[in-house]
Amino acid sequence: MTSGAEVLRAEDWEQWYSLLELAFGGVPEAPEERELYQRLTEPERSLAVWDDTEVVGTTGAFTFRVSVPGGRLAAAAGVTMVGVAPTHRRRGILTTMMRRQLDDVRARGEALAVLTASEPEIYGRFGYGIATMKVSAEIDTAQVRLTVPEGTDGVVLRRADPREALKVCEELYARQVAGRPGMLARAPGWEEQAVLDPPSRRDGGSPLQCVLAERDGEVVGYTRYRTRPAWTAGGPDGTVAVQDLEALGPAVYAALLRYLCGLDLMRTVGLANRPVDDAWQYLVSDVRRCVPRLRDELQVRLVDxxxxxxxxxxxxxxxxxxxxxxxxxxxxxxxxxxxxxxxxxxxxxxxxxxxxxxxxxxxxxxxxxxxxxxxxxxxxxxxxxxxxxxxxxxxxxxxxxxxxxxxxx
Incomplete structure (x- = not known):
């Protein structure tokens, strides 16, 4: 007999998180990744469903502020870590957790709940609607040219250690949040997610790299990326996997993108998550060779x-x-x-x-x-x-x- 959704006790976190790993395929996360999410977990906002002494359902929420049209930062529950044991599916456990969670969000006075879904069809029945999309692309740098705006050559680029540059990058990110709906104002601790770099996240690529863009001695942009060298009979065929690209102004953005497209021995620049109106698609000479793909991302639920x-x-x-x-x-x-x-x-x-x-x-x-x-x-x-x-x-x-x-x- 399963319990209702109960608030997670901190001492049960390990079992709770292990069930989540099982629900998402059973591959344990790297210790540093697991440690980070243990620090970020808010036990008082996390729920567990038990079958005797076994956790069979998990969900949680992060306390976020999300940018909305007009630039205000609205309080929102960031729904996360939703999993059900494969032995306990189709017993109403997910519905029980969603019911308790939305009641709790309302009691906290938060008007919004947001989430990203492993399977987008799941959450519509609980009132969530897909509100943002993301574009991914693979820029073929051997075939595609960039046309950059005036001022690009005046931007100075320098390499930096991702962790040593974290503070200045985070300050620049914070300046961007109010200008674009859907961006999260990162609470202390969340900046660590951006530089988490266990080998399991590299997919055969290099350690995380960082380049800062400067103008008159001020940091005005940055990119974080990995390189994945490869060779074919015809020569080098590596990939630049871009994780982050933030820039204050068109010339800064173009300078960073030009840098990424010009890295030696690399043939493809992979952009995994960019806004649908992002500038890269207007700088390239042939957008078809960039293979753009559209995918759903953030889902929004009006609780009030x-x-x-x-x-x-x-x-x-x-x-x-x-x-x-x-x-x-x-x-x-x-x-x-x-x-x-x-x-x-x-x-x-x-x-x-x-x-x-x-x-x-x-x-x-x-x-x-x-x-x-x-x-x-x-x-x-x-x-x-x-x-x-x-x-x-x-x-x-x-x-x-x-x-x-x-x-x-």
């Missing part, structure tokens, strides 16, 4: 519809009544009047006739400004009840920059 919609701003003035359905969190059900503009928003319950009807899942998908409500309506997932309101509401929810999650959790 009114509170969440009040925390962001909107691109055009808006006065709309939304009829929201939310079977899993019924406190969100009903009609909400959203009045908003670029300066902020008010969102309160109302008895007025609705203009649009949608579920909380669609609101989550559109929340960061990357998924248009008009596109969801074309798929039948949003219904326009008063003619003319869909286009304006969709425009208001948009974002000038595509939302993006720079790293997982």
């Amino acid at each position: 519809v009114g509170g969440a919609l009040r925390q962001r701003s909107y691109r055009v003035p808006l006065d709309v009544v939304l009829e929201v359905s939310d079977a899993f969190c019924p406190w969100n059900e009903g009609r909400w009047r959203l009045t908003a503009d670029a300066g902020g928003a008010a969102c309160e319950r109302t008895g007025a006739e609705p203009d649009l009807a949608l579920s909380v899942r669609e609101l989550g998908a559109a929340y960061l400004g990357g998924v248009p409500l008009s596109g969801l309506a074309a798929a039948g997932r949003v219904r326009e009840l008063r003619p003319g309101t869909l286009a304006r509401t969709s425009a208001a929810f948009g974002s000038d920059l595509a939302p993006w999650l720079p790293h997982g959790f």
